[in-house]
Amino acid sequence: MAMSQIDPVVIDNAESAVSTRNISKNYGDVEALRDLSLEFPRGQLTSLLGPSGCGKTTLLKIIAGLLEPTSGEVEVNGKTVTGPGPDRAFVFQDFALLPWASVIRNVAFGLEMRGMGKSEREDIAAKYIKEVGLGGFEHSYPHELSGGMRQRVGLARALSVDAEVLLMDEPFSAVDEQTRRKFQEDLLALVQNENKTFIFVTHSIEEAVYVSDQIALLLPRPSRVHEIIRPSNFRSKGVDNIRRDPEYLDIVDEIWASLRTYVE
Amino acid sequence: MANRALYLKFLSAVLLFGAWEVAGRIPVSFAFPTFLESMGALFRMIGDGTMATAYAETLRPLVVGVAISAFLGIAIGLWVGLSSFFEWLFSPIFIVMQAAPLAALIPLLVLAYGIGLTSKVLVVCIMAMPVIVLNTAGAVRNTPESMKEMGKAFLATDLAIILKIVIPAASPVIFAGLRLGISAGFIGAILAELKITPTGVGDIITYSRSIADYPSMYAAIFSIILLAVLFLNLLEKIETVLFKGNQRGYVSD
Ligand SMILES: Nc1ncnc2c1ncn2[C@@H]1O[C@H](COP(=O)(O)OP(=O)(O)OP(=O)(O)O)[C@@H](O)[C@H]1O
Ligand SMILES: [Mg+2]
Numbered sequence: 211m212a213m214s215q216i217d218p219v220v221i222d223n224a225e226s227a228v229s230t231r232n233i234s235k236n237y238g239d240v241e242a243l244r245d246l247s248l249e250f251p252r253g254q255l256t257s258l259l260g261p262s263g264c265g266k267t268t269l270l271k272i273i274a275g276l277l278e279p280t281s282g283e284v285e286v287n288g289k290t291v292t293g294p295g296p297d298r299a300f301v302f303q304d305f306a307l308l309p310w311a312s313v314i315r316n317v318a319f320g321l322e323m324r325g326m327g328k329s330e331r332e333d334i335a336a337k338y339i340k341e342v343g344l345g346g347f348e349h350s351y352p353h354e355l356s357g358g359m360r361q362r363v364g365l366a367r368a369l370s371v372d373a374e375v376l377l378m379d380e381p382f383s384a385v386d387e388q389t390r391r392k393f394q395e396d397l398l399a400l401v402q403n404e405n406k407t408f409i410f411v412t413h414s415i416e417e418a419v420y421v422s423d424q425i426a427l428l429l430p431r432p433s434r435v436h437e438i439i440r441p442s443n444f445r446s447k448g449v450d451n452i453r454r455d456p457e458y459l460d461i462v463d464e465i466w467a468s469l470r471t472y473v474e
Numbered sequence: 475m476a477n478r479a480l481y482l483k484f485l486s487a488v489l490l491f492g493a494w495e496v497a498g499r500i501p502v503s504f505a506f507p508t509f510l511e512s513m514g515a516l517f518r519m520i521g522d523g524t525m526a527t528a529y530a531e532t533l534r535p536l537v538v539g540v541a542i543s544a545f546l547g548i549a550i551g552l553w554v555g556l557s558s559f560f561e562w563l564f565s566p567i568f569i570v571m572q573a574a575p576l577a578a579l580i581p582l583l584v585l586a587y588g589i590g591l592t593s594k595v596l597v598v599c600i601m602a603m604p605v606i607v608l609n610t611a612g613a614v615r616n617t618p619e620s621m622k623e624m625g626k627a628f629l630a631t632d633l634a635i636i637l638k639i640v641i642p643a644a645s646p647v648i649f650a651g652l653r654l655g656i657s658a659g660f661i662g663a664i665l666a667e668l669k670i671t672p673t674g675v676g677d678i679i680t681y682s683r684s685i686a687d688y689p690s691m692y693a694a695i696f697s698i699i700l701l702a703v704l705f706l707n708l709l710e711k712i713e714t715v716l717f718k719g720n721q722r723g724y725v726s727d
Pocket of ligand 2: 268
C-alpha cells in the first residue's frame with residue numbers, strides 16, 4: 211500500500227513546530243483527552259480527524275493556550291506553552307468577528323492588540339483582505355457578508371499577524387460545497403506558499419485526505435491518537451487530479467473502515 | 475425607509491393629538507382641556523418666559539441625577555457584571571431599589587437630606603440607576619464567550635478585552651438600560667417637585683391645578699413628555715453613530 215504510518219515518537223523533534231506530550235484533559239467527570247501525544251511537522255498541514263465530541267476543539271484550544279491541560283504539556287518551537295502567544299493564530303469555527311467593526315478593523319484586530327499603529331496595521335490588513343479575495347469589502351460590516359466571506363475575514367485576521375502556526379477549527383464547515391472546494395484549493399496553495407505550520411480540524415474524511423500532509427485519526431472519548439496517516443504520492447500530481455488518484459481513494463476508504471465501528 | 479418611519483411617527487402623533495382634541499371638546503371632564511387650548515397655554519408660557527425659568531429649576535436635579543446615574547450606573551454595572559463577588563455584594567441593593575415604592579421613601583430622604591437639591595437628585599438617581607446597573611451587568615455577563623476567546627487568542631490584555639469587546643458587545647443592552655433609566659429619571663424629577671417642594675415644572679403643575687388653569691397644567695405635563703421623547707431620540711442617534719454594525723444585531727452563523 212502506498213502509504214506509510216509513522217509512530218509519533220519516530221519523527222525528529224527538530225522537525226516539529228508543535229508537539230503535544232501526554233495531554234490529558236478532564237472537564238469535571240468528563241474525560242475528553244487521555245494521554246495524547248502528537249507531533250506536528252514544520253511547514254506542513256496536519257488534520258485532526260475524528261467523530262463529533264472526541265475532543266478535537268479541546269486539543270486545538272490547548273495548543274492555542276486558551277485551555278489548560280489537566281496534565282501533559284505543549285511545546286511550540288521547543289518552548290512550553292503557558293498561554294496564547296504571537297507564534298500561533300486561530301481561525302474560529304463560528305468566525306468570532308466583531309459585528310460592530312468593519313472588515314478592515316476585524317482583520318487588523320490582532321495587530322491592534324500587538325500595539326501596531328493604525329495606518330501601518332490597516333495597510334497590512336488591506337493586503338490580506340485582497341489576498342483572501344475580499345478586495346472592495348474593506349469597509350463592509352460582517353452582517354453584510356455571506357458566511358463564506360465572513361470565514362475569509364477570519365482567515366485574513368489570522369494570516370495578518372504572521373504567526374508561524376495556524377490553528378483552524380473546522381473552518382469550512384459553515385460554507386456550501388462549491389465554496390468549500392474553492393477554499394480547499396486555496397488552502398493547498400497557502401500551505402505551499404506560506405512557510406507556516408497548519409493544524410486543521412475537520413469532520414470530513416475527504417477534506418482531510420485532500421488537504422493534509424499528515425492526518426491524525428482520533429478515537430471517541432477519552433481521545434487518543436488511533437492512527438497517523440501520511441498521504442505521500444498524490445500531492446505532487448496537481449490539485450485537479452487528487453480526487454481521482456487511487457491512493458486518495460484508498461486512504462478515504464481505509465479511514466472510513468477505521469471510523470465506522472465508532473459511528474452508530 | 476427613514477422617510478417612511480418619520481411619516482408613521484408623524485401619523486401616530488396626529489392621531490393622538492386629534493383624539494385629545496376630540497376628547498377635550500366632548501368634554502370628557504371639565505378638568506380636561508382640548509389639545510389646542512393646551513398648546514395655546516404652552517406657547518404663552520414659552521413666550522412670557524415662565525417655561526424657561528421653570529426648566530432652569532427642573533433640569534438641574536434632572537441633569538445632575540441622570541449624569542450621576544449614567545456614569546456610576548454603567549461603572550457599577552460593569553463591575554458587577556465582571557466579578558461574581560461584586561454581583562453578590564451589589565445586585566441585591568439595586569434589585570431592592572428598583573422594587574421599592576419611591577413615594578414612601580421620599581419622607582425619609584427629606585428627613586436625612588432636607589428639601590434642597592440633594593434630595594431631588596437622589597430621587598432621580600433612585601429612579602434611574604437600578605435599571606442602568608442591572609441592564610449593564612446582565613449585558614456584560616452575556617458577552618459571547620467566543621468573542622472573548624478570540625480576544626485572548628489574539629493577545630488582547632484583560633483591559634483591552636473589556637474596552638474593545640465586552641463594552642461594545644454589551645452596548646445595545648446598555649443603551650436600552652440608559653433609555654429606560656433616563657425616562658425613569660424624568661419621572662423622578664417631576665415626582666420630586668411634586669412631593670418635596672413645588673419648584674420648576676412641578677410648581678406650574680401644582681399651581682395651575684390649584685387655580686383650575688387646566689390648559690397650563692396639561693401644557694406643563696406635555697412639555698416634559700416632549701422633552702423626554704426628544705432626549706431619547708437623541709440618545710438613539712448617538713448609539714447609531716457610535717456602534718454602526720450593531721444595528722443589525724449579531725452575526726454568528
Ligand atoms: N466547557 C466544557 N465543559 C464540559 N465539557 C466539555 C466542555 N467543552 C467540551 N466538553 C466535552 O468534551 C468533549 C470534547 O469536546 P470538543 O468540543 O473538544 O469536541 P470536538 O471533537 O471538537 O467535537 P465536534 O467535532 O462536534 O466539534 C465533548 O464530549 C464535550 O462534551
Ligand atoms: Mg469542535
